[in-house]
Amino acid sequence: MRHGYYEFQHRTKIMAGDLALEKIPAELKSMEVRHPMILSDRGLEQTGTLKIVLHALEEGGIRPQCIDTDIPRDSSLSSVKRLAGEYREKKCDCIVAVGGGSVLDTAKGVRMVLSQNTKDLTHLAGCESLKKGKEIPFAAIPTTAGTGSESTLVAVIKNDKSKIKMEYISYYLQPDIAVLDVRMTQTLPKRLTASTGMDALCHAIEAYTCIQKNPLSDAYAFAAIEMIRDHLFTAVQWGGKKESRLAMANASMMAGAAFSNSMVGIIHAIGHALGGVCHVPHGDAMNILLPHGMKYNYKVCREDYAKLLLPLAGPEVYAKTPEKERAKETIRIVINMRKKLHRICGLPTHLREAGVKPEDFEKVAETAINDGAMIVNPRAAGIEDVLKILAKAY
Numbered sequence: 001m002r003h004g005y006y007e008f009q010h011r012t013k014i015m016a017g018d019l020a021l022e023k024i025p026a027e028l029k030s031m032e033v034r035h036p037m038i039l040s041d042r043g044l045e046q047t048g049t050l051k052i053v054l055h056a057l058e059e060g061g062i063r064p065q066c067i068d069t070d071i072p073r074d075s076s077l078s079s080v081k082r083l084a085g086e087y088r089e090k091k092c093d094c095i096v097a098v099g100g101g102s103v104l105d106t107a108k109g110v111r112m113v114l115s116q117n118t119k120d121l122t123h124l125a126g127c128e129s130l131k132k133g134k135e136i137p138f139a140a141i142p143t144t145a146g147t148g149s150e151s152t153l154v155a156v157i158k159n160d161k162s163k164i165k166m167e168y169i170s171y172y173l174q175p176d177i178a179v180l181d182v183r184m185t186q187t188l189p190k191r192l193t194a195s196t197g198m199d200a201l202c203h204a205i206e207a208y209t210c211i212q213k214n215p216l217s218d219a220y221a222f223a224a225i226e227m228i229r230d231h232l233f234t235a236v237q238w239g240g241k242k243e244s245r246l247a248m249a250n251a252s253m254m255a256g257a258a259f260s261n262s263m264v265g266i267i268h269a270i271g272h273a274l275g276g277v278c279h280v281p282h283g284d285a286m287n288i289l290l291p292h293g294m295k296y297n298y299k300v301c302r303e304d305y306a307k308l309l310l311p312l313a314g315p316e317v318y319a320k321t322p323e324k325e326r327a328k329e330t331i332r333i334v335i336n337m338r339k340k341l342h343r344i345c346g347l348p349t350h351l352r353e354a355g356v357k358p359e360d361f362e363k364v365a366e367t368a369i370n371d372g373a374m375i376v377n378p379r380a381a382g383i384e385d386v387l388k389i390l391a392k393a394y
Helices: 021-030 042-047 049-059 077-089 101-116 190-209 215-237 242-262 266-278 282-313 315-320 323-345 358-369 383-393
Strands: 013-016 036-039 066-068 094-099 138-142 154-158 165-169 177-180
Touching (some): 013 021, 021 049, 021 138, 036 049, 036 077, 042 049, 049 094, 066 077, 077 101, 094 101, 101 138, 101 154, 101 165, 138 242, 165 266, 177 242, 190 215, 190 242, 190 323, 215 242, 215 282, 266 282, 282 315, 282 323, 282 383, 358 383
Parallel strands (some): 013 177, 036 094, 094 138, 138 177
Antiparallel strands (some): 154 165
């Protein structure tokens, strides 16, 4: 803990493990709601993943009031506005979101519009701009193990006009329940499993080193890294293994809870900018940027990186590594993880592989230094610093 005061909240009820989906109807009824708006995407509709959820709801006596799968890859203000109107029109009384980060962030946006009784979310961007507002029960069912959005107090929604990804941070954004069921991630492709898994790792590492870190966020981050160490590669190579899929879902949720309460830093700030300016998928951006951001922060995070060698590499490697070398070894292991994932599934390790062009760097850097995540990075950074990181990552 870098300061003498901290706040931590994780109010979301976690429902995880075998037949977790089948527990949702009873939970909704206990909240006195029965007419959910189901939000998902077309891909999950086509693969049958959404159908599993709908079946579990209907078996428990819950019939959706409406189902909308027209959600873009990047959550947007226009989608949020449209869906909020549909919620009101169809007289829904709760939201059940099934999907990855974009779907869950979209659901958070819809909930914001409804609870705050507003039409425009732009004035609510930033930290703690929300009041409690009207109660809109919300169940989040993640279909990836990476964003952690099912347990976070953060939403990232793209402004259609400015192309900037806007951050919303409030304790009122956390879902009421998060449902972790291996049936939701068991068929996730190798590359997406790897990308989202590295996103979770980045959440945990930045949470552990952010200037708002605290004992509780440290505990969540530490445990998440251990689970990622033990299960990421198994989930990528043998996706059907339930134990590893559930472990990665738990790791993602715990990393999300960690960074919700300590925040992230320069890696996410640049990653958000790359997504907004160059349309780089968020997990890919995190994988590419992670070691470069760690090297930039090394001067001020050396002690924390040394501690992270234990959950990242295990007790034997930690014990064998001289104390002065542990921080550097942590970064080396991250680099080796990226190389291994690249060999297994082609996960990009350089910006050029993700379609980023050097002429985009200036715009990315300008966007990154104005990102909220940059404020809490342990080391101050300006445009020139970001440009150097981009050049090294290219």
